[in-house]
Amino acid sequence: MPLVFMTYLNPVFHYGYEAFFERCQDVGIDGIIIPDLPFEEKEEVDVVAGNYGIDLISMIAPTSKERIRKIAKGAKGFLYVVSSMGVTGERTNITTDIDGMLKEIRSVSNVPAAVGFGIHTPDQAAEISRTAEGVIVGSAVIKLIAKYGAHAGGHLYTYVRRMKETVSHSQ
Numbered sequence: 001m002p003l004v005f006m007t008y009l010n011p012v013f014h015y016g017y018e019a020f021f022e023r024c025q026d027v028g029i030d031g032i033i034i035p036d037l038p039f040e041e042k043e044e045v046d047v048v049a050g051n052y053g054i055d056l057i058s059m060i061a062p063t064s065k066e067r068i069r070k071i072a073k074g075a076k077g078f079l080y081v082v083s084s085m086g087v088t089g090e091r092t093n094i095t096t097d098i099d100g101m102l103k104e105i106r107s108v109s110n111v112p113a114a115v116g117f118g119i120h121t122p123d124q125a126a127e128i129s130r131t132a133e134g135v136i137v138g139s140a141v142i143k144l145i146a147k148y149g150a151h152a153g154g155h156l157y158t159y160v161r162r163m164k165e166t167v168s169h170s171q
Contacts, residue, residue: 002030002077004057006138009037009045017045021052031055031077039071046076062096065104072109078134079105081115099131122166129167137163 005024012020012034024032032054037045039058046056055077060068062082072079083096098115105113115128116136125135144159145152 003028004031004033004077005029006033006035009034012045017048021049021054024049024054025052029054031057033057033059033080035059050076060101060105062101068101068104069108072105072111075109075111078112078114079109080136081105081113081132083115083117083119083128098128102131122163125163126166126170129170135163135167 015023030053032049034042034045034056037056042056042058049056057077057080058071058075059080059082060071081098081101083098102113105111112133114134114136115132116138118139119125119128119135119137120140125137128135140159141156144155148155
């Protein structure tokens with residue numbers, strides 16, 4: 001199973017690109033997501049990551065069809081499809097045309113697409129999994145850890161298992 005690390009650019013920059021990606025390779029990281037790295041500025045980081053066999057995962061927000069296709073064309077590993085604009089966290093409803101975004105992506109790339117931002121219920125995950133190759137749940141997991149601290153293990157197990165079972169049964 002691939003291991004993907006998510007961080008911001010500043011720590012990577014201060015650590016040094018070469019040293020950072022060498023360390024990622026040493027510990028078995030397969031891909032990295034840097035949400036504050038603009039697509040137009042990713043080439044330098046992408047080259048260094050690639051030298052260490054690490055995919056720089058692109059994020060695609062609900063923007064123009066042209067921009068979606070442009071980002072998808074150069075994608076590696078998988079595409080992180082942002083389900084809605086704004087910050088991460090729970091959403092009651094996801095109103096973005098995810099199917100339309102996936103159609104644009106698939107018109108230029110065969111890289112798997114995983115949808116994230118705001119997904120926190122099993123039903124949301126199941127709905128997304130019908131058209132996307134993956135579902136990303138982040139803030140809901142962080143919230144459980146923050147709530148239960150050192151005792152979060154059992155709660156996380158139950159939550160993740162319920163998500164997985166619901167997604168598996170919706171396929």
